[in-house]
Amino acid sequence: MSPRSPSVNEELRRRSRERLLQATVELVGERGYEATTLGDIADRAGSARGLVSYYFPGKRQLLQSAVHRLMHRTLESALLEEPHTDSGPEVLARAIDAVLGLAADRPLLMRTHMSGVLQADGFVQCPEQQRLAALLRCAVERYGSHQVDVDYPILRALLMGAVFAMVLPGAPMPLPWLRAELFQRYGLAWELGVPPGGEPPGGTPS
Structure with missing residues (x-):
């Protein structure tokens, strides 16, 4: 049997890493961070346990990469969803809704992620x-920003703050309230993106 080509080896490594990332979001979402071990993740991914350490320096870094992958894939799917749009406000609305939707659908996972970001190692x-x-950044640019390097970090900070508010134990804020605040800030009509059911806070669209 001839040896595998470098491109085949690279694809196998990519798939192995992807399986580890997917297993991480599944297990942490089901059990929580402390109850999930690197061995559990390797077993769920069908990978050798040594591969986890090969790709990631530790569990916290693995989790951050896994959640960022989930956020990226969710956001990408939202932006590509039919009907296709070139409208800047619609693109930004979809981006906001994708991130807030993850916090609503996976509160344990997103709470654990936010906690990790606040640890000493910080943002991975x-x-x-x-x-x-x-x-x-692309969503901010398509929205019409003329200073993307300033406006992108602001949007990122606002989304992180909204996610934190949604998953805060004991005092979570409702998604519609936070969505309304963000949409008002960016001048977005309530019906853009994927509005939650019911009337917007205040009873009338922005």
């Missing part, structure tokens, strides 16, 4: 985070 600069950042 990984390929998944860079892909997520590129999509958010």
Whole structure:
């Protein structure tokens, strides 16, 4: 049997890494961070346990990469959803709704992620985070920003603050309230994106 080509090996490594990332969001979402071990993740992914350490320096970094991948894929799907749009406000509305929707659908996972970001190691600069950042920057640019390097970090901070408010134990804020605040800030009509059911806070669209 001839040896595999470099491109085949690279594809196998990519798939192995993807399986680990997917297993991480599944297990942490089901059990929580402390109850999930690296061995559990490797077993769920069908990978050798040594591969986890090969790709990631630790569980916290693995989780951040896994959540950033989930956010990137969710945001990408929202932006590509039919009907296709070139409207800047619609693109930004879809981006906001995609991120807030994750906090609503996966509160344990997103709470654990936010907790990790606040740890001493801070924000992990990984390929998944860079892909997520590129999509958010693109949404800001398509919205019409003339200073993307300023407006993108502001949007990122506002979304992180909204997610934190939604998953705060004991005092979570409702998604419609936070969505209304963000939409008002950017002058977005309530019916853009994927509005939650019912009337917007205040009873009338922005």
